[in-house]
Amino acid sequence: MPQPTYSFVIPLYNEEDNLPELYRQLSRLFESLDGDSELILVDDGSRDRSLAILRSLQAQDARVRYLSLGRNFGHQIALSAGLQFATGKAIVVMDADLQDPPEVVAQLSEQWRAGYDVVYGQRLSRTKEGWLKRLTAYGFYRLLNRLSDVEIPADTGDFCLMDRAVADLLNQMPERNRYIRGLRAWVGFRQTAVQFHRPGRFAGSVKYTFRKSLALAINSILGFSKIPLRLATYLGLFSAGFAGLMMVLTIYWRFFDRSPNSHRLEGFALITMGVFFLGAVQLICIGILGEYIGRIYEEVKGRPLFTIKELGGLKPLSNPHNTQTHAVPLAKGLY
Structure with a gap:
């Protein structure tokens, strides 16, 4: 199979209400991009019908691939798992709730074609989010930049397009407590922003609760500051x-x-x-x-980052970066 130009890596947890619309919008986007695309969906131990929907999508569209983790490992680990399997020349990272608008990917691609290695989405506004959420997010990004050893762009999430070389470097990083947008800034290379207005969730409930957001904030500060x-x-x-x-x-x-x-x-x-x-x-x-x-x-x-219980349209990793692999039946294994 020839190497696709774009790999879309999307972690998800209990997103059965969003998956059909996500696939519809991405399918339309694939037709407009200047190269072949693959869609890698990472089921982070969902308890709803998300995995069944992934199986159905993969059966009807060969561009769709999925992996189902052995349990819920968290958003950053699920994203890291998807990056391990991405084969495209450029990797697009998105969330499954459609708060990262697919139509913005064309602008990310344009900047990548212009020579940038990392093109990240920078939020101008946050629709359907309370004032407390907006205030704490605003303060957190500024505090992190003051404390961090590297400059992490403010008002950015994981939504980005990164070159194959950058993705390979992220895959080689062995740390367990991962903050992808911080690691993305740490590697350097030519980076630029594409600004966009962030819509609200298409459907379902917010998965990043206050407790999870606080844990991510603490992890980011401790991971990038002494x-x-x-x-x-x-x-x-x-x-x-x-x-x-x-x-x-x-x-x-x-x-x-x-x-x-x-x-x-x-x-x-x-x-x-x-x-x-x-x-x-x-x-x-x-x-x-x-x-x-x-x-x-x-x-x-030294435990592996994640375990996999099922693969769809993907081959098991033959030589995963900085992970442990054991001979186990079918696609199940430690990575």
């Missing part, structure tokens, strides 16, 4: 300076301030405040260290 570790040092220095100041003031009040009307910070309340303050500083520092140590623990275990 500043939280330095924060522990800063808190320690601040506590030492504060303690030194209080010691000086206490000595002054004890030996030099003889005014009967002076308001001295002394007694049990002062001691209690100091103990609680130092305890909070210690717990924060231990928590920061624990987050980094937890990531080290995940890495040294």
Whole structure:
């Protein structure tokens, strides 16, 4: 089979209501692109009829391929799994809820043809999202850029087109706690943005809950910044300076301030405040260290990124990048 020009990698979880419309819009898009396309759909352990729909789509259209993971590994791991199987000269990453408009892909392709290796979608607006969601997203991207060791473009998600060379580099990265848009920025190469207005979900409920979004935010900061570790040092220095100041003031009040009307910070309340303050500083520092140590623990275990229970239209990986493979029947295996 000749190498397709475009590989569309789309992770999904419980998207039975969106899959028919997603396929319809992408089929129409494929006819307008300047090359052959393949569609790789990654079922991240869905509990609805998503897998059955994928089987049906693959049976009627050879351009559709799918892989079903052994359980729900999370969006970033599912996306990484799809990248392992993509064979196109350019890889388009999208979400299955149609919030990444397929019609924008033509603009991404145009910039790729102009010589850019990574073309990412940059959101100008977010339709059908509450003010709190928009506010926290705005603040998070700016905070991440201030803390990160690399410049990660603001207001961007995983929606992008990347050259084959960039995808190969991402596939070679062994880390478990993955933040694809950060890794995409870290590799460098020529990158540019295509701005678009992000619509609301076509159907179904939001899969990135507040808890998952918070976990992704923490993961992105810890994965691309050492500043939280330095924060522990800063808190320690601040506590030492504060303690030194209080010691000086206490000595002054004890030996030099003889005014009967002076308001001295002394007694049990002062001691209690100091103990609680130092305890909070210690717990924060231990928590920061624990987050980094937890990531080290995940890495040294050496477990595969994901497991696969079913492949459709795809061959098992013969030599997966930085993963472990075991001889198992059919398409099932560890990757």
